[in-house]
Each structure stands twice: as C-alpha cells, then as structure tokens.
Amino acid sequence: MTDRKEGEMLADRFRLVRPLGSGGLGEVWLAEDVRKGRERALKLLADDLARHPAHIDRFRREFSVAQSLVHPAIVRPEEFVSDGGSHFFTMPVLPGGHVGGRSGEPWSDAARRLLPVCDALAYAHRKGVVHGDIKPQNILLDESGAACLTDFGAAVLPDAAEDGRVRRPGGSLAYMSPQRLEGRSARTSDDVYGLGCVIHELLCGFPPFSPDISEEAIRGGELAALAAPEGRPQLPDELAELVTAMLARDEDSRPVTIQAVRAALDEILAESATTETPSEAAAIVARARAGARTDAADGPPAPALQRSSGVPIWVAYALGGILLAAAAVLFFVLPRFAEERASRRPPPERIVQETEAPRQDMQLLRIQREAADAAMGDMLQDRNYLATLQPSLWSGGAWEQAIAEEEKGDGFYRRREYPDAQGAYGTAGAMLRELREQAPDIGRAALEEALQAIESGDQATALAELEKAGILLGATDPEVQSASRRAARVPETMQAVAEARASGREGSLEEQRTAWQAVLGIAPERQSARRELSAVNARIDQQLFNSRMSRGHAALGEGNVEAARTEFEAAAKQRPNDPGPVEALAALELEERGQRLAQLQAAAMAGRFAEDWPRAADNYRGMLEIDSNIVAAQRGLAEAETRARLDEALENTIANARLLNRDDAWQRGRRLLDEAAAIPAPGSRLDGQLNRLEQALAVAATPAPVWLRSDGLTEVTIFHVGRLGSFDSRMLELRPGAYIAVGTRDGYRDVRREFIVAPEGLPEPLVLICTDPI
Template identity: 30%
Template sequence: MSTDNTNRPDQYSVDETSNAFLRSSETNVSPRETLSVSSAQPIADAKIRLLSWLGLGALFVVALVVIFILPSIVEKYELPLAPRLDPTEIIVTTPSVPPLSISPFQEAQISKSRREAQDKLATLLENQSRLQQVNVEQWAEQSYLDSVGAAAAGDDFYRVQNFVEATLAYSRAGEQMRQLIDTIPNVLNEQVSLGKSAIDENRSSDAISHFSLALLLLDSEFEGLESLELQMSPELGLQRAKVMDEVVELIDSADQLYRSEQFESAVTLFREALALDSYNDDAQKGLKAVEFAIKEHEFALIMSEGYRLLTAGKPSEAIEKFRLAGELGINGNEAEMAIAQTENAIASSDIRRLRVDAEAAAQQELWIETSNFYKLALAIDSNLSFAIKGLDYATKRARLDELLIAALDNPERLAEGSVYDETMEIYMIGRAVEGAGPRLLEMLDKLETTLEQSQIPIEVIFRSNNLTEVTLQRTEVFGSFTEISKGLKPGRYVAVGKRVGYRDVREEFTVGFEMTPEIVVVRCDEPINALRR
C-alpha cells in the first residue's frame, strides 16, 4: 500500500504547524508581535498533544484487530502453496500502515474483496482435496499442475493484498479442478478399457494399476458414476490381474501337456487356471480343445468295438456301441451313418427271415400267423411289395376260414333261409379258391354235407292236450291237438303254447345233427290264478 505524504493530510498539517512555529522564533519581530506569538503558543501545543494521543489510540486499535481478530479469519482459509504468516510477523509489518490513511468505505471494499478471494479459495481447496483422494496426479498430472500454478499465482496476489486478482486466480484454478472432476466418468471408462486390454495382452502390472485406479474412482461416489455401463467390473478386473501371472504359467504348462497328448494332466491344469480366473479366454479355449481330444479318442475306441461286433455277427450289440459313441456329442454323423448301415443290414436280414416264415405259414394254411409275419416285415419297410400283396391275400383267407368254421360250428342256424343263403355263398367262394390246400378242401366238404342235410325234412312228433293253441315260431301255426307229426328241416325251432287262464309255455328244440327229440310236448297246464295264490 502506498505511503506517499499526499495520502496523509493529518500528519502533513501537524508538521507544517511545527515548522511555522520554528521559523517564527528565528526572525526579528517587534515586542507586540512577540506578545501575539507567545499567547498563541499554548493553543498550538494543545492541538499537537491531542493529535498525538489520537494517533496512538488508532495504532492501539489496529494492533488489537491484527492480534486477536485477523488470525481467526485467516486461520479458516489456509493458503495451499505457502505457509501461513506468523502473527508476530503481521504485527511487525502493520505499523508501517498509517493509522488514519484508509477511509471506512475503502476498508469495507477491501474486506469484501478479501471475503470473495477466501470464498474462491475455499472452493478451490475442496476440489483439490477431492482430486487428491482419487490420485489425480496419476491420470491428469499436467492439467492438475496447471491448476496448482494458477492457485500459486493467487497466493502471490493475496500476500500483497491484491484480493481482486487473487479472486480471479483462485477462480481459474478452481474451475480447472472442477473440469478435471467432470472428466472422472470418462477417465473411469478409459481406465477400465486400458485394464481390459492389459489383461488380454497378459500385462499384469499395467492391469493392476489401471483397475486399482478405476476401483478408486468408482468408490469415490462422484456424480454420474452409478449410471455408467463399464466393459468390466473394476473389482473383477483387479482380481483377474492379481492372479494373471499364475494363470498364464498354468496355461503354458497345460498347452505343453496337450501337445504331448497328456490330455488328463492338461485338463487338470486348465481347470486350475479357470478356478483362479473363470473368465480367461485362453484357459476356456484350451480346456475345450483338450476335452474334445479326449472325446475323439474315446469315440474312436467305441466305434472300433462296434465294428468288431458287427463283423462277429452281433449287429444289435454293434448298434448299441455306435449309439454310445454318438452320445459323446462329437462326430455324430459318423455314428448315425454306422447305425443306419447296421440297421439296414439287420432289416434286410429280418425281412428275409419274415418272408420265409410267412410263406411257410401260408403252406400250412395258417393265415392269421401269415398275416402277422407280413405285418412285421412292413413295419421294417412299408414299401415291400411282396409283403403288401401277401398281407392282402392272407387277410382274405383268414376271413374265409373264420366264416367256414362259424358255419360248421352252428349248423342249426341253416334252417333260416337268409343264413342258408349266406352260408351257401361262403361255400361257393371257398370252392373258387385256386390252389386250395387240404385244410380248406376238408372244411368245404364238411360244409357241403351240412348244407345238403339241412334241406332234408325229418319227422317230428308233437303232443298236447287239445286245449292249447300251439305255434311253431316263424314256421307254422299248429292250433290245438292231441298229437301230430310234422316234417321239419334240420335246424333250431321254438314251439309256443297259449291257453286262456293258463301260463304260456315255450319249448326250444333242435332237429337233425343227431339232436332230434323223440316227442315235443307243448301244453298249458298251470292256471294263472294258482300262480297268484
């Protein structure tokens, strides 16, 4: 601050009065003038003493402010780049400032500028502290040093109480540090990317450095970090980086074992590597390659055993081996082709056997068995023409046998005209069969005899009480009689007797086929009233 006398009007007036007073004592004056001067001297002396006391009081007040009030203000805003001035040094330097040289308005402006500088300094110090917590020198050394240089310039202005320039310098430094804080999300992304590249290139120390810094940045909880989508978790990356050297060593050893076809040992080392770092691509690929080699070796052994069984005439067992090889999940086409070839060979053999069995059954006229053999052949290959034709013929012959047997087992039904006609048609169909075998001819001969006999009437004697109305169902009404004789064709008959007041009677009997009764009695003898009692 300037100490020019032009800025000190009070001091200037006191000195001028004293000089005037000294000049007057050295000049020749008259007694009257001397008396005037002598009477004015006490007044001047009183003014000088008053001004001196006022000056001393002002100095005392300034000293109190400097000693007790100013340290408490400055203590809150410690300068970042220079040690705080000792209070005794402040006391020594302040007396050089004239006590009454600054007006209250100027003092208020200076105080306002000082507060503004201190506010900017506080913001600057807060940003600096946050940046130092995340090792700013590691990722933005030059930019940070530039902001520190701007802050140091502010300190220089502050020391000479040029608070306006100090405020500007602190503001620039604080803004530079704020901009560094704003770049932290990008820095975090960059560090993760660099760490991932270092892992891919097996540079463990670089990976540890990048992921450690990324983890530090992520844990700092700066704004905007939570919403970031990182390529890799910094914590996971750091874990992988710490075990990288051991993992690489295991992978190298496993590769050597794989090349020397020591597959089991190679699998063990690859799995140990993945236990340390389950995300390692080289370990994953290596393990898959070794496991595939093991399966290929096992596949070859199983297929060889299958072909050996096939050569030994054990196709079913061979197929089981081929299927087992296919379940390994490799070379599936080869296993499926072997199975298909073996199944075709088996099918061809089975078809030949079934055809022979079907033809043998047909020679014996066992048509149901013949049909079953052809069905089995068609289940193997539905396009076999011989089996299609054979099944059709065998099915028809089996149906003819079924009808012939039914007619022979129920000859009594031939008494009915419709049944007789149907049976005669079946008989004619049988006779039309070419190359009929002995079994068919035998059944046809028996049926022929049965048909002939079924048309020859046989005398049957009926006996009643001459009070009962007798009817032969679907044949004839006999009326009431005591005894009559009727000629009936062989078959099954039903005679019904009715009499008023008596219970109806029903007599079933068969004519012919050695079952003709000697006498058929049809009479109603049981009164209805007697039943009710």
C-alpha cells in the same frame, strides 16, 4: 405393413375397428378392448419387420421411451403385447384428431395450443430424449382440443452416443431439418426446426417450401414470408420472426432450446393482449436468431439461449426459474467451496462497484457475475472430487488441461469479464465432468491391462496398473483384490506354466492334463491355462471318441450288432453334434431293419402256406410298420385279411349248422359257399370247409318227418313254422335244425319245448299238453 382386417381379434382381447394411420414401423388401429369394454389405439409393428429381432427390440424401445416420459402433454402407452408373430402396444384414444386439422385457425389460438407441446418437448429434452419426428400427425388433440405429443419411434435416446447402434434417419421430409437430411442423428435443434414447421403450417395453412417440398428446397431454398390465410388476423412481426428463426438452415441461428421458444411465444401472446409498453419479443427473437450454440447440442438442453460473442443472450429471458437456479447455486453450492476458493480470492478489482454504474448496467453485471459463479460452483464439484483420485497419475494430461482452463477463467473473472469467465468455467467443468465420467472406464482399462500383464508374467506392469485401478475403482473392489492376489503369485505361476509346457513336449496327454491342472490350482483365473487345459481335454476327448467308433465298426463287422450299438451310442452321447455316430447308428438301423423285414416276410409266407391267415396278416402288418411303402406287404395284408374273415365266417357257419333250417340263414350260407368256391387254388383247409358247408346246406334243405301229439285242447305254435292249432296227433315235414314249440291253454301254464330235427326226423313223437292249472 400389417395384413390386418376390420373385425380381426388380437390376443383374444382387441377387436380391430378401423385403421387410424401408418408410419415407418407399422400402423395404428382403433380397437375395442372386449375385456374391459373400452376403445384403445393399437400401434402394430409391420409384419415384415416383426420377423427381425432387431426391429422388435427397436419397437420395444419406442414403447419403453414413451412410457418413461410422464408428462400431461405426452401420450403414454399402456401395455406391450406379443401375440404369436404380432407385436403391438396400446394407447388411450384421443378423439380430436391431429393438430394439422386446426391449420388456418387464428394465430393466437395456434400459439396457445402449442404451449403444452413446448413443455412436453422441454421435459423430454431434460430427460435426454430427442423426439426426432415433430410433425402435425404426431401432435394429437384430446376431446377438449388440448395438444399432446406422441410417437417416439424416431427418438434418439440418452445412450445413442455410447451404445454404437446406427440410428435410422427417421422423420418426415416436410418437417426435417437440413442437418437431418445429411443423415445426422436428431438433436434438440432438430426438434426446434420441426416445431417451427408445425407452427408455419398452422399459421399459413401449409408447411414450409410448399408445394415444391424437396431436399434441395430444404437445404437451399428461399423461405417465403409468413402470412396468415385470407380472412384471418395479420401475424405479428415478432411471431413471423420467431418462426423464421426456428426454420433457419444454420442450426446455430435457431433458438437454442424449446424453453426459449416457449418464452418467446408467451411474450408475443402477452404483447398481443396489451400495447401499452414497448414489445421485447422482437429483441428476443433477434437475439435467438443470432445466438451461438455450445458443443453440447446433443446433451440435456441449456436453461436458455447461449452467449454469442461475449454477451450472453440468455439474459434477455428474465425467467424466474433460471434466477432461482442461480440463487440456489449461490446460496447452497458456493459456500461448500468457500474455503478452497479463499486461497485463490481475486484481487480487489474483482469487486464490482455497482453503485458507480447506471442501474441497468449494474443489474446486467450482477446477473453475469452470478452466472459465472454458478458455472464456477458446478465446475468445483467435479474438480474437488477428482483431486482425491490422483488424476495426474491416470488422466493422460486431461486434468492439467482442465486446470489451465480454470485458471483462464479466473483471469477473466478478475477483469470482470464475467461472460468469458462463465465460458471458461463451463469449458473446464465440461472437461472435468467428462474426466469424472471416464474415471470408472479408465479404471476398468487399467485393470484389464493388469490382467494382461499377469497373463504374460510381467509383474511390474501388473502392479503399476493395479495401483491405478485401485485408485479409480477402490481397493476393496472384488476384481481389483482378485487381480492383486494373482499378481503376487506371478513368479510361482510362471514356474508351473514352464513345467506344463515341458510336459507338452515330452509327456502323455494325461500328464499334460495334470500339469495344467496344477497351474490352475495356483492361478484359477489364468485364462491361457484354461485354454491349454481345454485343448488337452479336447485331444483326450477326441482320442476316446475315435476309440469308441473303431470298436463299434469292428463289432459290426463281426456281426455283433448289440456291441456295435453300445459303442456308437456312447460316442453319440459324448459328441451329440458329431455326424459320425449318427451315420453309424443309421447304418446299423438299416441292417437291423433289413433283417427284421426278412424275418416277418418269411413268417407271413409260412402263414399263407399253412392257411393261417390271421398269423399271415399280423406279419404283413409288422412289415408295414417298418416301411409302409412295401407293395408286396400291402397286397399280402389285403389278401390275408380277406381270407381270415372268410375262414372265420366258414367256421362259424359250419359250427352253427343247426340254424340253417331258417331261410335267411340258409341263403347266407349258400352265398358264403359260392364266395369260398370262387377262390382260385384253394388249400386243403378251404377244401375241407367247402365240403362240410355244402353237406350242411344239403341236409338243411331236405325236410324230415316229425310227429306231434297233444290233447285236442292245447293250442300249438312252432316258431318260424306257424300256428298249428289244437289236435290230438299230427305229422309235419320239417327241415333238419333247431326249433322251439309252445303250447297254450286258457287257465293253464304254457309249455315250451326246444327240439332239434335230425336228417332222419325225431325218434319219437313230440308231446305238447298243458297240464298245470293256474
């Protein structure tokens, strides 16, 4: 199943609200479309199935099938969305729940509610789609209570018989027919059975064979008599008979089409409204239960129930659509074939003297004849088309069998055995229709046989098969024309092939390649020549590859790394998937890597000995870029970076010794000196730095005499020393270093003096007098 949670966002658009249900392929969730501000139902493919392309394809197929069915009573999906590993499609929300929630309602309401479902199923069947999972949960109700069909996940498609796919059984046990339990793909009769189960549940409050629903019960159990729940109106006998017929174990005893079920429900509902005339519903249901099924159960549904033993039970349905279809065939199709049929006009006894028969029999006979005429007209369309294609040449006897069946129908027709004539014409028509459908495939097969004959040098067979292909595919078909040109060049081609094979025994690889290229120059489509040329090219390619690898290893053995790399890279480009060049380049890389590591380590050690710590750190970093797990390089880098920082600090402090006269700077210098002195085995550079810093600190700590002179009116201040006031002359003890003195006097510009006190003091007094009036 899907691992989803309420509130989760899908495709940055759909917020999951709550689960609505689950099935074989996944779950259905109510979701909010935050982009469009509306609610939608999302059918999500199960997470474990979404990892398999075959299941994703089947899920897409369900979406495509349902979207292709445009009918008011079919829920049509809107969008298919793939978001990362999630796949789902959106559908409108039907707020009425599923039809199972109406179980136990009056039978007439249930029957009327399912009429649109019958129409939807009939429409799908006409499209060649069998639903395969009819159950209450797949019949949803809109806000008005109208029923809509949904979930085509178990549907059998029109191409199910041809595409070779294995169909899953699909469906739910309580609503599966005995035939589906045997593993057969769904047919229209199984949809009839499933709808019968739904009607049973709506009428009785529970599905058939409840509460002990099992495969054994469905296959051989006794179906209990239908009865409405207590307190509900009694079920009409005809309705009970209809449902029983729909649930017949033998599919041939069920109503043949959903249209037949719809017609019976209409009749039963009509009879429930008036009882003034005898009901025909019972007869309809009885004939439906006795109806025999044609072999085309998997094809598009027939317009009504089929005939059983000579009497067509579909005539019980006086449906206007069927009569209109028959009339259309009679007035528009048959005239096109009147000229052909005139040559085979039946004897006079074929004409029915309807006025001599009772009116009811005459009407029945007329309907039977019109049906036979319609079947004959359908058959003649395929017959006349095929007659232009010389079918005796390529049909393998199927054409002759169909003509024999047609003639059998003519015999029935002359004897006014119209139902049997209709059956014979239908059989002949089915054979001819199948032959017509097979004609392109037979043509393609003949073309393939011709191509094989051309490859083997059998010109006679190739020309014979091309004649068939030209008839069935058309002489202007590009492939037929190409094959015909090849067939004409067979002698010349085979001579070139013989020469090429001789070169394979005696010539070099280049000579063999030239010979097979010559064959393809005559017959470019010849596949065997292409294979031979490919084999020769492969041997030449192998030869070149081996040569490059040999040269590369030889260069590596001589220490010529660049030459070896050139050869190995050329071999890798020639064969990207061959492991040989990859391994050789890897070995080359290891060799270069080792050499580079050795060079970097030597440079790092040289930097250590020279106390050039930045250079040592750079080389250690280079080693770690090649292999970050080298412990010696890690430790060396840590030491080099520490010593480089210390070296820089010592040099800066010594260079700025004049600033050590400040207490904070002097303390920092002292700590730096202690840190440097703690390093074991210092080198000559560090020893020199220690001596110079120690001397600078000592000088900075010893005060020197400094004489100041002023005019007794100027206020004197020395930064980092203090305010001295006004005086004429004064001597101070200052630590060597840099100082700034400022003199101020009201009405005069300030004076500023920067001076440096040497260890022995100032050579002369420092004068600070404001003399410039403002």
